[in-house]
Amino acid sequence: MSYFRPAIDALRGYTPGEQPQAGKFIKLNTNENPYRCSPAVDLAIQAALRSGLDRYPDPLANAFRLRAADLLGVEPDWVLCGNGSDEILTVVMRAFVDPGQLVRLPYPSYVLYKTLAGIQGARSEEVPFEADWSLGPRFVAADDKLRLALLPNPNSPSGTVLPKARVLELAEQLDCPLLVDEAYADFAEQSCVDLVARSEKILVSRSLSKSYALAGLRFGFVVAQPRVIAGLAKVKDSYNCDALSIAGATAAIDDQAWLAGTRAKILATRQRLTEAMRSRGFRAVPSQANFVWCTRPDRAPVRPIYEKLKQQRVLVRYMDYPGWGEGLRISVGTESQINALLSLLEKG
Amino acid sequence: MSYFRPAIDALRGYTPGEQPQAGKFIKLNTNENPYRCSPAVDLAIQAALRSGLDRYPDPLANAFRLRAADLLGVEPDWVLCGNGSDEILTVVMRAFVDPGQLVRLPYPSYVLYKTLAGIQGARSEEVPFEADWSLGPRFVAADDKLRLALLPNPNSPSGTVLPKARVLELAEQLDCPLLVDEAYADFAEQSCVDLVARSEKILVSRSLSKSYALAGLRFGFVVAQPRVIAGLAKVKDSYNCDALSIAGATAAIDDQAWLAGTRAKILATRQRLTEAMRSRGFRAVPSQANFVWCTRPDRAPVRPIYEKLKQQRVLVRYMDYPGWGEGLRISVGTESQINALLSLLEKG
Numbered sequence: 001m002s003y004f005r006p007a008i009d010a011l012r013g014y015t016p017g018e019q020p021q022a023g024k025f026i027k028l029n030t031n032e033n034p035y036r037c038s039p040a041v042d043l044a045i046q047a048a049l050r051s052g053l054d055r056y057p058d059p060l061a062n063a064f065r066l067r068a069a070d071l072l073g074v075e076p077d078w079v080l081c082g083n084g085s086d087e088i089l090t091v092v093m094r095a096f097v098d099p100g101q102l103v104r105l106p107y108p109s110y111v112l113y114k115t116l117a118g119i120q121g122a123r124s125e126e127v128p129f130e131a132d133w134s135l136g137p138r139f140v141a142a143d144d145k146l147r148l149a150l151l152p153n154p155n156s157p158s159g160t161v162l163p164k165a166r167v168l169e170l171a172e173q174l175d176c177p178l179l180v181d182e183a184y185a186d187f188a189e190q191s192c193v194d195l196v197a198r199s200e201k202i203l204v205s206r207s208l209s210k211s212y213a214l215a216g217l218r219f220g221f222v223v224a225q226p227r228v229i230a231g232l233a234k235v236k237d238s239y240n241c242d243a244l245s246i247a248g249a250t251a252a253i254d255d256q257a258w259l260a261g262t263r264a265k266i267l268a269t270r271q272r273l274t275e276a277m278r279s280r281g282f283r284a285v286p287s288q289a290n291f292v293w294c295t296r297p298d299r300a301p302v303r304p305i306y307e308k309l310k311q312q313r314v315l316v317r318y319m320d321y322p323g324w325g326e327g328l329r330i331s332v333g334t335e336s337q338i339n340a341l342l343s344l345l346e347k348g
Numbered sequence: 349m350s351y352f353r354p355a356i357d358a359l360r361g362y363t364p365g366e367q368p369q370a371g372k373f374i375k376l377n378t379n380e381n382p383y384r385c386s387p388a389v390d391l392a393i394q395a396a397l398r399s400g401l402d403r404y405p406d407p408l409a410n411a412f413r414l415r416a417a418d419l420l421g422v423e424p425d426w427v428l429c430g431n432g433s434d435e436i437l438t439v440v441m442r443a444f445v446d447p448g449q450l451v452r453l454p455y456p457s458y459v460l461y462k463t464l465a466g467i468q469g470a471r472s473e474e475v476p477f478e479a480d481w482s483l484g485p486r487f488v489a490a491d492d493k494l495r496l497a498l499l500p501n502p503n504s505p506s507g508t509v510l511p512k513a514r515v516l517e518l519a520e521q522l523d524c525p526l527l528v529d530e531a532y533a534d535f536a537e538q539s540c541v542d543l544v545a546r547s548e549k550i551l552v553s554r555s556l557s558k559s560y561a562l563a564g565l566r567f568g569f570v571v572a573q574p575r576v577i578a579g580l581a582k583v584k585d586s587y588n589c590d591a592l593s594i595a596g597a598t599a600a601i602d603d604q605a606w607l608a609g610t611r612a613k614i615l616a617t618r619q620r621l622t623e624a625m626r627s628r629g630f631r632a633v634p635s636q637a638n639f640v641w642c643t644r645p646d647r648a649p650v651r652p653i654y655e656k657l658k659q660q661r662v663l664v665r666y667m668d669y670p671g672w673g674e675g676l677r678i679s680v681g682t683e684s685q686i687n688a689l690l691s692l693l694e695k696g
């Protein structure tokens with residue numbers, strides 16, 4: 001006998017990537033940034049700590065909104081902050097999708113979307129990417145039940161990007177909001193943020209976990225037109241961002257020099273990793289994110305490679321997409337972490 | 349034209365108590381703790397900061413769970429942590445209640461519950477407290493649609509408590525889970541945590557915002573039987589508590605001497621505030637929380653009192669419950685804050 005909603009009982013629950021809490025691993029499995037965050041973040045958090053934690057934080061994190069709005073060329077009421085972009089995804093799902101309705105997403109893509117739809121009691125429809133990682137017309141096909149489309153751009157696990165013009169086209173053809181999940185956009189050559197002014201249907205979410213090396217702080221945000229932001233704000237918890245994360249996140253986006261330097265290092269290592277994996281017999285998709293998706297053109301099983309690396313204390317993400325295939329998604333670590341990985345993979 | 353769910357469009361949204369971000373107010377309106385948190389919290393957060401924010405936090409905040417379980421006499425899998433007990437309430441609502449179903453709560457009580465039910469597309473049924481702040485049989489009346497009952501204990505705004513035996517009785521008679529919201533229980537003479545072992549229907553939520561002076565940190569948790577915790581865990585965001593809040597919250601509950609000392613100060617001031625308000629012509633309910641609910645037995649309007657105090661830079665919470673009446677909910681501040689308030693209220 002269960003008191004849970006049937007949708008919850010039916011749910012397996014999302015399993016995040018392994019987060020070993022003890023022991024020494026070279027951790028290349030959950031796309032964290034291998035570098036320490038900007039020193040300005042530490043200082044801002046220490047200052048916030050000194051001013052005390054006894055008061056509730058600003059419900060809208062206006063300090064961050066003002067700064068982010070400046071940076072992105074929008075007004076502050078175009079920005080809503082969240083407890084990681086995970087919370088943004090949850091709020092968007094709860095705002096637009098009722099039980100029994102339909103959510104559309106590409107395949108293979110970020111597995112969490114399906115879980116979030118499942119919690120909401122909604123169905124998910126997965127539209128396969130084409131062989132060149134583009135999306136065909138099925139992604140915008142009319143459906144009475146369709147209430148939300150989700151597009152990670154750059155995509156995970158592929159690291160590929162749909163061009164901005166194509167994203168706008170998809171949004172215009174869809175009869176529902178399109179959330180462009182830009183968790184990895186700081187590593188890409190483009191962002192869709194400026195499309196938000198073109199269509200109320202476009203929402204762009206961002207995360208500070210990856211590019212700003214703040215996965216432990218939990219801070220993300222979404223950019224959308226003010227009416228959309230106002231509706232989403234009704235759904236979020238009142239005090240969803242804590243005082244330390246607001247201070248840290250604001251300092252982080254204020255230090256664009258740190259971002260540029262870190263990005264350059266990661267892009268250089270990404271290029272080297274891509275080439276080295278190819279020379280070791282893998283197919284490696286050109287990535288615009290901080291990871292590289294590696295498959296075997298000869299269809300040799302890759303799970304044993306993941307297992308062997310794990311035994312040798314290097315964690316990468318093994319992914320098996322039913323009906324599509326398997327691969328290793330390798331986060332771009334430091335040069336020496338990637339050297340360690342590569343030395344464990346025999347040269348092909 | 350709106351893409352939002354009709355339930356969201358229909359929602360006014362919850363308005364939290366005023367949180368002035370600038371200017372100097374004596375802030376007695378949102379039940380924050382007037383004292384600084386334990387110094388152990390600062391040290392733990394600084395240590396977590398030094399070990400870096402680049403990695404994702406522990407999805408289940410096991411460090412806290414272990415310590416809380418010890419303190420409460422349960423096993424760690426009886427505890428689920430949240431981004432404030434607000435998130436716990438949201439997760440519980442999403443876990444048990446589908447659109448069109450029914451949530452039951454007492455009246456007058458914590459206004460947020462209705463908003464959370466509204467976001468979920470559910471109806472709320474408010475059962476009025478009796479004149480002595482007890483709850484009659486209507487609270488447990490059978491209803492096919494009933495999926496969750498919420499009981500703040502101590503209640504807000506009254507600060508009153510239903511005895512443990514009565515809570516157990518209610519849970520046994522209800523055909524749905526009963527969430528006992530113990531946000532203020534550290535200021536009370538009892539807790540219902542040990543009832544959880546008696547019934548899978550009882551969930552007890554706790555907050556570190558008030559008693560541990562950590563409103564700015566966002567940390568709360570729920571105690572329930574392991575099957576219930578496992579179901580709730582499927583609904584929460586994967587990394588819902590950040591690394592700094594896990595460290596700070598764990599240090600906070602580890603310092604029970606700090607809690608005992610702070611509690612003693614607040615209870616003494618509460619007693620003095622209660623008596624002083626009575627001598628100024630108010631009816632003040634004996635409180636087991638860190639606030640006192642003050643009404644006027646002569647039915648004189650209290651809103652002007654709130655307004656005048658605000659002009660004089662003392663914020664209390666004015667509350668007007670339709671069909672029930674209005675009052676001032678005054679948080680227990682420091683002795684000197686309460687002196688300042690009392691000197692502004694003419695002696696009756």
